[in-house]
Amino acid sequence: MHILVTGHTGFKGSWLSLILASRGHEVSGISLDPLPGGLFELADVSSLLRDDIRLDIRDRSGLEYAIGATGADLVLHLAAQPLVRESYADPRTTFETNVDGTLNVLQAIEGVPATKAAVIVTTDKVYRNIGQSTGYVESDALGGDDPYSASKAMADILTHSWTTSFPGVPTAIARAGNVIGGGDVSKDRLLVDLVGGFAEDEPVSIRYPDAVRPWQHVLDCLSGYLTVADALLSGSGTGAWNFGPDPDSFQTVRQIADAGAELWGDGARWVDASSGSHLHEAALLTLDSSKAKRELGWKNTLPFPASLEWTLEWERLVRAGADARAVTLGQIERFTALAGDASWTRGF
Numbered sequence: 001m002h003i004l005v006t007g008h009t010g011f012k013g014s015w016l017s018l019i020l021a022s023r024g025h026e027v028s029g030i031s032l033d034p035l036p037g038g039l040f041e042l043a044d045v046s047s048l049l050r051d052d053i054r055l056d057i058r059d060r061s062g063l064e065y066a067i068g069a070t071g072a073d074l075v076l077h078l079a080a081q082p083l084v085r086e087s088y089a090d091p092r093t094t095f096e097t098n099v100d101g102t103l104n105v106l107q108a109i110e111g112v113p114a115t116k117a118a119v120i121v122t123t124d125k126v127y128r129n130i131g132q133s134t135g136y137v138e139s140d141a142l143g144g145d146d147p148y149s150a151s152k153a154m155a156d157i158l159t160h161s162w163t164t165s166f167p168g169v170p171t172a173i174a175r176a177g178n179v180i181g182g183g184d185v186s187k188d189r190l191l192v193d194l195v196g197g198f199a200e201d202e203p204v205s206i207r208y209p210d211a212v213r214p215w216q217h218v219l220d221c222l223s224g225y226l227t228v229a230d231a232l233l234s235g236s237g238t239g240a241w242n243f244g245p246d247p248d249s250f251q252t253v254r255q256i257a258d259a260g261a262e263l264w265g266d267g268a269r270w271v272d273a274s275s276g277s278h279l280h281e282a283a284l285l286t287l288d289s290s291k292a293k294r295e296l297g298w299k300n301t302l303p304f305p306a307s308l309e310w311t312l313e314w315e316r317l318v319r320a321g322a323d324a325r326a327v328t329l330g331q332i333e334r335f336t337a338l339a340g341d342a343s344w345t346r347g348f
């Protein structure tokens with residue numbers, strides 16, 4: 001199958017491109033240039049692609065041409081400005097990329113006869129956070145206070161409206177939360193900061209040590225995206241789907257930092273840098289993923305300790321000189337063997 005991944009140069013997009021290419025699919029990508037030192041560069045993902053297109057998704061006519069010329073069977077839309085803090089610094093680019101960019105993708109794929117399905121990736125932050133302790137389900141109200149969350153909620157509503165009004169290409173919306181895994185170099189992500197400090201033998205400053213966060217391995221999140229893509233290609237799966245981590249993965253930042261330092265060894269350490277004056281951060285919001293479990297047969301494969309161990313293992317091996325592509329493909333194979341029926345092994 002020929003699959004187009006937008007955001008293929010990013011963290012999730014690089015893992016996804018490697019999964020798909022390793023399973024024999026033709027993969028094309030549309031994104032901005034990769035960040036230096038990330039998985040895309042280290043694993044030389046570009047050399048596995050049919051088309052490696054560098055294009056701003058805000059460029060409507062350019063995108064329409066590129067998506068038309070690519071002519072993929074399946075489109076997985078991940079490209080976004082995905083950082084909350086950056087969304088305060090540059091709200092206009094965040095809204096334009098996440099909302100207009102998604103509209104441009106939806107409209108462009110309508111004109112491609114080959115395209116049989118599309119998955120639009122949003123986030124757990126699309127839900128209006130009313131402080132409930134139970135997980136949010138797909139029918140709960142959407143909202144968003146910070147510009148990132150609001151832009152993603154807008155993209156989510158836009159996708160619902162578009163696919164309801166113009167039901168051409170069967171489309172799903174995939175909502176997942178914080179993910180971890182090797183090769184991430186984005187700003188403001190705890191594991192990225194921890195590993196960077198541990199590797200440099202520097203104490204890592206932690207701003208919110210007592211904040212509780214869900215942690216999911218990137219492979220479990222991507223297996224959700226591919227499971228729903230498989231359903232779309234088989235005639236079901238439209239609408240919104242949560243692919244969240246299991247309750248065992250809710251840990252404080254302090255617990256992650258302690259466990260990470262212990263696993264890393266070599267005197268790895270962190271320091272409490274909480275101060276009291278911070279940008280507004282939403283209270284913990286969790287996803288209820290029972291719909292995906294019940295209707296798609298999706299489940300998480302890696303429990304929380306394994307997600308952390310695999311992430312640190314990847315970083316240690318690659319920083320010691322191991323081949324990043326080989327390490328990544330090795331983890332993909334291990335994951336596939338563990339996941340069995342409940343992963344992309346089913347359809348892809």
Ligand SMILES: NC(=O)c1ccc[n+]([C@@H]2O[C@H](COP(=O)([O-])OP(=O)(O)OC[C@H]3O[C@@H](n4cnc5c(N)ncnc54)[C@H](O)[C@@H]3O)[C@@H](O)[C@H]2O)c1
Pocket residue numbers: 006007008009010011012013030031032033034055056057058077078079080081082097101121122123124176177178179180186
């Ligand atoms: N990483 C997480 O914890 C997380 C959590 C929830 C949702 N998500 C969502 O998953 C998707 C992928 O996130 P990621 O973690 O891989 O982020 P990332 O920052 O690593 O990758 C973002 C990708 O989008 C591309 N991009 C950004 N602006 C673009 C533009 N204007 N035109 C074309 N391409 C553009 C980048 O080039 C890159 O390839 C995003 O939609 C994000 O909102 C991520």
